[in-house]
Amino acid sequence: MDMSTPIRVGLPPRIVGKHLLExxxxxxxxxxxxxxxxxxxxxxxxxxxxxxxxxNLRQTPKIDVKPQSTPVQRPGVSxxxxxxxxxxxxxxxxxxxxxxxxxxxxxxxxxxxxxxxYYNKTRFAGLENxxxxxxxNALLQVLYFIPALQAAVTSHVCEREFCxxxxxxxxxxxxDVAQGGTCQPSNLLRAxxxxxxxxxxxxxxxxxxxxNSKEKSLAKRIQSFSRFLLEQxxxxxxxxxxxEVPSPLPSISNQLFGMVIHVHSKCRGxxxxxxxxxxxxxxxxxxxPAGKPNSVRPSFAxxxxxxxxxxxxxxxxxxxxxxxxxxxxTRFPCSLPEILIVNCCIQxxxxxxxxxxxxxxxxxxxxxxxxxxxNGSNSTSSGGQVVRSNWLPFRVEIAVDPAASSVTxxxxxxxxxxxxxxxxxSVVAESAETTTSTRAVYELTAMVxxxxxxxxxxxxxxxxxxxxxxxHIKIPSSYSDSYGGISLSSPGPGVNSSTAFSxxxxxxxxxxxGGASTTSDWVLFNDFCIAPTSASDVVTLYGKQKVPCLLYFxxxxxxxxxxxxxxxxxxxxxxxxIQPSPAGFQGRSHGTPISDEIFKRLILETRASLDSPAAVxxxxxxxxxxxxxxxxxxxxxxxxxxxxxxxLAPAEKGIREDxxxxxxxxxxxxxxxxxxxxxxxxxxxxxxxxxxxxxVEPVYDYLTRYSGVAPGDLDPATSKHPxxxxxxxxxxxxxxxxxxxxxxxxGLKKDFRMINIVVPQAQIIDTVELFHLKRQRMLSLRFxxxxxxxxxxxxxxxxxxxxxxxxxxxxxxxxxxxxxxxFHDKLLEIYRYGRxxxxxxxxxxxxxSVRADPTPS
Numbered sequence: 001m002d003m004s005t006p007i008r009v010g011l012p013p014r015i016v017g018k019h020l021l022e023x024x025x026x027x028x029x030x031x032x033x034x035x036x037x038x039x040x041x042x043x044x045x046x047x048x049x050x051x052x053x054x055x056n057l058r059q060t061p062k063i064d065v066k067p068q069s070t071p072v073q074r075p076g077v078s079x080x081x082x083x084x085x086x087x088x089x090x091x092x093x094x095x096x097x098x099x100x101x102x103x104x105x106x107x108x109x110x111x112x113x114x115x116x117x118y119y120n121k122t123r124f125a126g127l128e129n130x131x132x133x134x135x136x137n138a139l140l141q142v143l144y145f146i147p148a149l150q151a152a153v154t155s156h157v158c159e160r161e162f163c164x165x166x167x168x169x170x171x172x173x174x175x176d177v178a179q180g181g182t183c184q185p186s187n188l189l190r191a192x193x194x195x196x197x198x199x200x201x202x203x204x205x206x207x208x209x210x211x212n213s214k215e216k217s218l219a220k221r222i223q224s225f226s227r228f229l230l231e232q233x234x235x236x237x238x239x240x241x242x243x244e245v246p247s248p249l250p251s252i253s254n255q256l257f258g259m260v261i262h263v264h265s266k267c268r269g270x271x272x273x274x275x276x277x278x279x280x281x282x283x284x285x286x287x288x289p290a291g292k293p294n295s296v297r298p299s300f301a302x303x304x305x306x307x308x309x310x311x312x313x314x315x316x317x318x319x320x321x322x323x324x325x326x327x328x329x330t331r332f333p334c335s336l337p338e339i340l341i342v343n344c345c346i347q348x349x350x351x352x353x354x355x356x357x358x359x360x361x362x363x364x365x366x367x368x369x370x371x372x373x374x375n376g377s378n379s380t381s382s383g384g385q386v387v388r389s390n391w392l393p394f395r396v397e398i399a400v401d402p403a404a405s406s407v408t409x410x411x412x413x414x415x416x417x418x419x420x421x422x423x424x425x426s427v428v429a430e431s432a433e434t435t436t437s438t439r440a441v442y443e444l445t446a447m448v449x450x451x452x453x454x455x456x457x458x459x460x461x462x463x464x465x466x467x468x469x470x471x472h473i474k475i476p477s478s479y480s481d482s483y484g485g486i487s488l489s490s491p492g493p494g495v496n497s498s499t500a501f502s503x504x505x506x507x508x509x510x511x512x513x514g515g516a517s518t519t520s521d522w523v524l525f526n527d528f529c530i531a532p533t534s535a536s537d538v539v540t541l542y543g544k545q546k547v548p549c550l551l552y553f554x555x556x557x558x559x560x561x562x563x564x565x566x567x568x569x570x571x572x573x574x575x576x577x578i579q580p581s582p583a584g585f586q587g588r589s590h591g592t593p594i595s596d597e598i599f600k601r602l603i604l605e606t607r608a609s610l611d612s613p614a615a616v617x618x619x620x621x622x623x624x625x626x627x628x629x630x631x632x633x634x635x636x637x638x639x640x641x642x643x644x645x646x647x648l649a650p651a652e653k654g655i656r657e658d659x660x661x662x663x664x665x666x667x668x669x670x671x672x673x674x675x676x677x678x679x680x681x682x683x684x685x686x687x688x689x690x691x692x693x694x695x696v697e698p699v700y701d702y703l704t705r706y707s708g709v710a711p712g713d714l715d716p717a718t719s720k721h722p723x724x725x726x727x728x729x730x731x732x733x734x735x736x737x738x739x740x741x742x743x744x745x746x747g748l749k750k751d752f753r754m755i756n757i758v759v760p761q762a763q764i765i766d767t768v769e770l771f772h773l774k775r776q777r778m779l780s781l782r783f784x785x786x787x788x789x790x791x792x793x794x795x796x797x798x799x800x801x802x803x804x805x806x807x808x809x810x811x812x813x814x815x816x817x818x819x820x821x822x823f824h825d826k827l828l829e830i831y832r833y834g835r836x837x838x839x840x841x842x843x844x845x846x847x848x849s850v851r852a853d854p855t856p857s
Contacts, residue, residue, distance in 0.1 A: 099527070741763065
C-alpha cells in the first residue's frame, strides 16, 4: 500500500467543552449532558436548535486550502467559484453544485417552511427534486432554452392521453410563467411511467418492479432519456413509428436535432452489391480510443470527427446472402443538424482522462511526447509537457463531403490562420458562401453533467455512485432581453433592494477558451438552485467530481424551423402535426394553444355514467356546462375552484441530526376531482365543471374523510360520476387560465401545485390569505364558514363543489366588510373567538361575549 495515499476516515472528532464535561452523567458507558438552553414553556425544538452550534463543533481537518480563483463580485449577488484542494490535489465542489434536499417537518407543508427564493436570485424558474424521476430536471432546463423547440411544443395539443410532446409543452410553459419560482414536472413524469418503452429502457424510478429494472448509472439514464424523448417527439409529431426511418412529415426533433446517417455495409465473403441505408439519428456517441491513454492525446475535434464518420467490422444480417456474415460497415452523416447533441459516453476512468488539461490530470505514460493543443495545433512547454487551458472547445466547425464520404472537424471556428481575429459573423458568412449545406460552425451552448457530492474514486463509474445532475446553459439573447437580463426576481436575504433588479454584469470569459465569445451568459441550473457562472467554470471538472454527460452545440446562425407544413390547430385522433415556430423567433408569447372549439367539445363530452339513474333524465347530475354563446370565458371572469386528491404512494420519512423526524419525500398525491363554480352572472353559484379523474395507477389511500372520493369513484366501469382523463381536465383548466379568468378558493396554492399548473398571482384570490392575520395561524374553511356565514360544512366528508361555493361566499363577505371599513376589526374578532374556544365550532355563542374578551390580538 502506498503510504502517501489518503484514507477516508470520516468526519474529524467532535469538540466537547470542559464546562459540559463537568455536568456529564454516565449511564451504561454513555455520557449525558443537560441542554443548557432548555427552558420550561419554550417552543418545541428551540433548545435543540440553540445548542446545535456547540454540538456540531469538530476539530479542524488537516488540509491545505489553496484558492484557485477569487469570488466573482456582481451587483447584488456573489457567485463563489473558489476551488479548495487537499494535500492530495483533489478538488472540492463549490456550494452551487451541491445537492440541496428539501427537508420539511412532518407537521408543515413544504411551501410554508422551505424558502426556495434563497437558492435562486434570477428570473428563471427552477424544478423541485423531491419527486421520483426528478433526474430529468437538468435536461428539461436545457430544452426550455431552445427557442424553436419551446415555441413548437408549447403550441401543440392532441387527444392522446400520454403524449410526451403535450406534457413537455405544459412543463416549458410553466417554466416560462413562473419567473423566479419553482415548478414540478409531475404530469410529464406520470406520462413517462405509462409508456412501456421507457420502463424497458430503465428510465423509470418508483415502485419496486421499476426499481429493479431501472438503469443504475445516472449518466447512462439521462443519456438514454434524451435519445428516447427526442425519438418519442419525432414519432408523435411526424407519425413515424420507426425513428431510424426518415418521415415525410417534418417533426420538431427532425428539424432541430435530426441527422441523416448514410450506412454503407460491405460483405467480406462475397462480391455482391453493397447494402446502402439511411437512418435518422438525434445524438452522436463520442468514441474513445481503445486501451490505456498516453501523453499523446487526440483533441476533441479528432474524437468527434472519428465518431461522426466511423468504420467497424461486425457480424450482421446480409439481405443478399440471407445469413449472418462478417460485414464492414461505414457510417457518415449526409446532413448537419441545427443543434448537435454529443453523448460523452464516459464509462471508465480512462475516458475521463481526455477531458483534463495536462496540469490537472498527469498522463499515465511518458510525458515527454508532444500533444495536441486545444486549438488543434501542437504546443509544448519548456519541459516537453503539453499545456492546455481546457480540452473541450467552445466552438467547432464541421464540414461534410457526401461525395467523398468524409467529415472534417476543426476547433476554433476555422482551421486557416488567415481567419484568426475575424469576427464570428464574418466566419459564418464565408462558410455560407462556399458550401452552405455541408459546412457549419457550432458553438457550445449547454452541458449536462453528473456531479458526485462525495468523491470516491472506487465508486466513480460504478452503479452505487448515484450523485445528481446539473446543467450549464448559455442563455440566448431572446430570453435575457425579454426577462430584462439575468436579474434578481426579488430581494433575497442579505440583498440590497436598490440593486435587486439591476442587470447582472456577467464575468468576462478568459482568453484562450477555444473560440468562446468575449462575454459570458452562462447560468448553472442545479434543480431549484440557480446561479450565474463563468465559461471557465463550465469546463472545470473539480477533481473528477463533475463528469460531462451531454453537450449541446448550436449553429452560430440562429436556427429557422420550416413552417411550410403549417396546419390549423386541432385535436386529431390519429397522427399529430406539431405547430412549427415562426421564422426568426423574436420572443415568447403566453397565448393559449387551445382553441374555443376544443374547449367547447371537452366540456360537453364529460357526462355522468349512462348506468346512473339520474343520467336518463339529466346527463349533467352535478354541473351545468358553459353555454358558449352567452357565457364565453373572458378576462377577469370570476370562478370558484376546489380540488380533491388521493394518495398514490406514502411519504418517505427520515431523522435529522437533532433527532427530529422530517419528510424526506412527500406522499405522492394524484388529482381525483376538480370542480369549477360560476362566481358571477345569473347562474352564479352553479357548477360548470365537475371532473372525476380516471386512475391509471393503483391508489394507496383514497383519503375519503378529506377528499370525499370513495373506492370505485375513479373507475369508469363502476363510477356513477363523470370520469375523464387527467389531460382533458388539465386542458380545460389551462384554457380558463390562459383566458385570464380569476379563481377563488381556499388553499389554492396547494391545489394548483398538485394539478401541476402555474397561475399568475393576479388571477388567484385565496380566502386562506384574505382572512389571515400576520404571524398567526391559518384559518380553516369550515371555521370561517361557521363564524361568518353561519353555515356548517364538511361534517362527514368534503365536497369540492360545496367548498368552492363556500369560498365564493367568503369572498363576497370579504368585499362587504372592506367596503364598510369593518374588515380589520372583524378579523381580530375571529381570532379572539378561535383562541377562546380552541378553534372549535361552538353554537349559541353571543357576539357580545366575544367582543368583550380582553385577549390581546
